[in-house]
Amino acid sequence: MSRTIVLTGDRPTGRMHLGHYVGSLKNRFEMQDEFQCFFMIADYQALTTHRDRTEDLERHVREMVLDYLAAGFDPKKSVCFLQSQVPQLAELTMIFSNLVTLPRLLRNPTVKEEMGKMGLGNRVPYGFVGYPVSQAADILLFRPRYVPVGPDQRPHIELAQEVAARFNRIYGEVFPLPDGVYGTRLKGTDGQSKMGKSYDNAIDLSDKKASVRAKVMNMVTDPGRVRATDPGNPDVCSAFHYREVFDEENAEQVARACRSGSVGCTTCKGALADVLNDFMMPFRVRRKGFEEQPDLVRDILNLGGSRARIEGQRTLEHVKEVMGMGYKALMG
Numbered sequence: 001m002s003r004t005i006v007l008t009g010d011r012p013t014g015r016m017h018l019g020h021y022v023g024s025l026k027n028r029f030e031m032q033d034e035f036q037c038f039f040m041i042a043d044y045q046a047l048t049t050h051r052d053r054t055e056d057l058e059r060h061v062r063e064m065v066l067d068y069l070a071a072g073f074d075p076k077k078s079v080c081f082l083q084s085q086v087p088q089l090a091e092l093t094m095i096f097s098n099l100v101t102l103p104r105l106l107r108n109p110t111v112k113e114e115m116g117k118m119g120l121g122n123r124v125p126y127g128f129v130g131y132p133v134s135q136a137a138d139i140l141l142f143r144p145r146y147v148p149v150g151p152d153q154r155p156h157i158e159l160a161q162e163v164a165a166r167f168n169r170i171y172g173e174v175f176p177l178p179d180g181v182y183g184t185r186l187k188g189t190d191g192q193s194k195m196g197k198s199y200d201n202a203i204d205l206s207d208k209k210a211s212v213r214a215k216v217m218n219m220v221t222d223p224g225r226v227r228a229t230d231p232g233n234p235d236v237c238s239a240f241h242y243r244e245v246f247d248e249e250n251a252e253q254v255a256r257a258c259r260s261g262s263v264g265c266t267t268c269k270g271a272l273a274d275v276l277n278d279f280m281m282p283f284r285v286r287r288k289g290f291e292e293q294p295d296l297v298r299d300i301l302n303l304g305g306s307r308a309r310i311e312g313q314r315t316l317e318h319v320k321e322v323m324g325m326g327y328k329a330l331m332g
């Protein structure tokens with residue numbers, strides 16, 4: 001019986017945070033019972049932005065596996081592997097690179113935004129502009145039905161769908177079209193539109209209780225509020241955004257108390273810190289249990305690598321076959 005496949009991945013560039021959780025981790029780990037899930041640690045993709053920081057990679061990969069485990073990855077059900085351990089991905093990237101035009105790549109809004117942030121002007125590496133092609137290969141090599149990702153990944157999923165359709169049309173039906181499953185975008189603790197490890201506005205999944213509390217107490221609230229009894233406006237308060245995401249059932253009541261001036265910001269944020277710490281408690285318990293198993297990460301990645309290579313080889317042979325590059329008559 002062949003099961004429905006789910007594939008997703010992340011670049012190992014640092015600790016994972018609550019934005020990753022509500023954007024993608026929550027959705028993907030909930031799918032583990034129903035689907036065969038593959039979770040890729042995209043170390044080659046990390047090179048497209050972090051090519052001169054490879055000395056951090058090994059540590060980041062290990063931390064990423066532990067973040068996954070803490071957030072609910074079940075190694076008995078799902079596969080976790082390193083992109084660089086699956087050479088078939090590079091081969092499929094090479095094939096796909098002929099199915100995408102340069103203007104199509106340069107139109108990608110996520111790539112444009114990231115290019116702006118890098119501040120390189122037109123001195124952007126070829127590998128960076130092309131990473132969505134490689135990501136299309138990451139996805140399609142596993143022939144998934146679903147790809148759970150954060151909302152900023154939508155342009156990449158759309159490109160993967162286009163590449164799949166184009167390949168199928170030119171060479172023959174190999175790839176089912178995958179659907180993105182999009183989570184929620186979480187704002188940063190500074191109120192910026194996105195929580196990101198490079199903005200210093202993240203609450204990490206591995207943060208200790210005291211650190212979560214300190215970050216919450218530092219959040220900017222309604223700046224128009226001088227005394228605790230002044231009426232406040234939750235719509236301009238960055239702490240309130242976290243209520244809406246993590247404490248939905250009480251959010252309306254908090255908004256009312258804020259507007260009527262019956263709760264002060266210090267009290268309100270103290271309660272939010274408790275909400276977040278309660279939410280993160282299971283992560284801490286699981287992480288501790290997994291950290292006590294010294295060979296676990298190594299075993300997960302080794303086994304995951306072999307499973308991913310087997311899947312990848314199967315697709316790649318099919319791909320070459322329909323392309324007339326199986327060379328059965330010539331070489332078989």
Ligand code: TRP
Nearest residue numbers: 008009010011042045135138139
């Ligand atoms: N671009 C993704 C990110 O930055 C990481 C990624 C690489 C990915 N390959 C993937 C996501 C394949 C989904 C599917 O988070």
Ligand code: SF4
Nearest residue numbers: 221222237258265268
């Ligand atoms: Fe924000 Fe709460 Fe202060 Fe209102 S009372 S501004 S919701 S922290």
